[in-house]
Amino acid sequence: MPIETHPLHRHIGATMTGVDVRRPQTADDVAAIEAGMDRHAVLVLPGQDIDDQQQLAFTRNFGPLQEGANTTLTATTLRLGAAFADVSNLDKDNQRLERNDRRRMAALGNRLWHSDATFRIVPARYSLLSGRITTTNGGNTEFADMRAAYDALDPATKDEIEDLVCEHSLIYSRGQLGFTDFTDAERHSMRPVLHRLVRTHPVTGRKSLLLSAHIGAIVGWPRPEAMSFIRDLMEHATQPEFVYAHRWTRHDFVIWDNRTTMHRVRRFDDLNIVRDMRRTTTMSEGPTVAQQAA
Incomplete structure (x- = not known):
């Protein structure tokens, strides 16, 4: 079956058929998937009944794994391996997390608009x-x-933001929800890093905003002014005309390019309903800006 894409939204998202995540991918398969990502930024591959090893093998087609990059809190026991972000509502015994569970509290940050691993x-x-x-x-x-x-930004705003650099940290995003229960070791590991506010896609050459709930400052700006400005940009970037909402069905496999998207999960009754979602992540080309001033 040939690989085909069918757009889901004017700007973003497409269904991709003709790919079986369970089997090894040819070079042509990988190239077709990457071309689909460059065009649509989000690909939905339905009907992919896979296990963890198959997901890992497929993910490795697209660069080095970002192992350990998705662990928000210090953990002595993980339900999944270090190469996975466990974005389920289950504990190590596959029981639903309690309302006041520390991991659940921190994971509520996934309901904020963000881009993965900008911290x-x-x-x-x-x-x-x-x-x-x-x-x-x-x-x-x-x-x-x-x-x-x-x-869609006006020319003056594009000029203003072209060279701006922001600080990103999990402490900033979780702090928006009132979660401040970090150990000293966690605070050390979550020290802010620097990223450009505007970046250019290495293949398409298109510019995009690098926004995320993880932003807590703009270098050289007073913090209140910076956060007010970031809020304005976030409101602009998440208008309905720019947003595709994916309604999940079992065995959907969704890929997105963090270099050109933000995302968030919407609220559900996680205290009574099981939702088991397993994410793997690959690393981008490198830092967006030198880190010596971080």
Whole structure:
């Protein structure tokens, strides 16, 4: 079956058919998937009933894994291996997390608009999310096209933001929700890193905004002014015309390019409904800016 894409939204997102994630991919397969990502930024591959090893093998086609980059808190026991971001609501015994569970509290940050791993010096390239157990009552994932959002800015704003650099940290995003329960070791590991506010895609040459809930400052700006400005940009970038909302069905496999998108998960009844979602992530080309001033 040939690989085909079918757009889901004016700007962002497409369904891709003709790919079987369970089998090894040819060079042509990988090239077709990457071309689809460059065009649509989000690809939905339905009907992919896969296991963890198959997901890892498929992910490795798209660059080095960002192992350990998705662990928000110090953990003595992980439900999944270090190469996975466990974005489920299950504990190590596959029981639903309690309301006051520390991991659940921190994971609520995934309901804020963000780009994966911008709190790392080398941020994420692709995120690949497997819907093992899904819910149709909430739990949608929304994706915002940061290319289209940049294109829609007025020329004066584009000039103003061209060389701006922002600080990113998990402490900033979790702090928005009132979560400040970090150990000294966690605070050390979550020291802010620097990223450009505008970046250029290495293949297409298109510019996009690098926005995220992880932003807590603009270098050289007073913090209140910086955060007010970032809020304005976030509101602009997440207008409905730039957003595709994915309603999950079981065994959907969704890939997105963090270099050109933001995303968030929508609220669902995670205290009573099981949602088992497993994400792997690849690293982008490198830092967006030198880190010596961080």
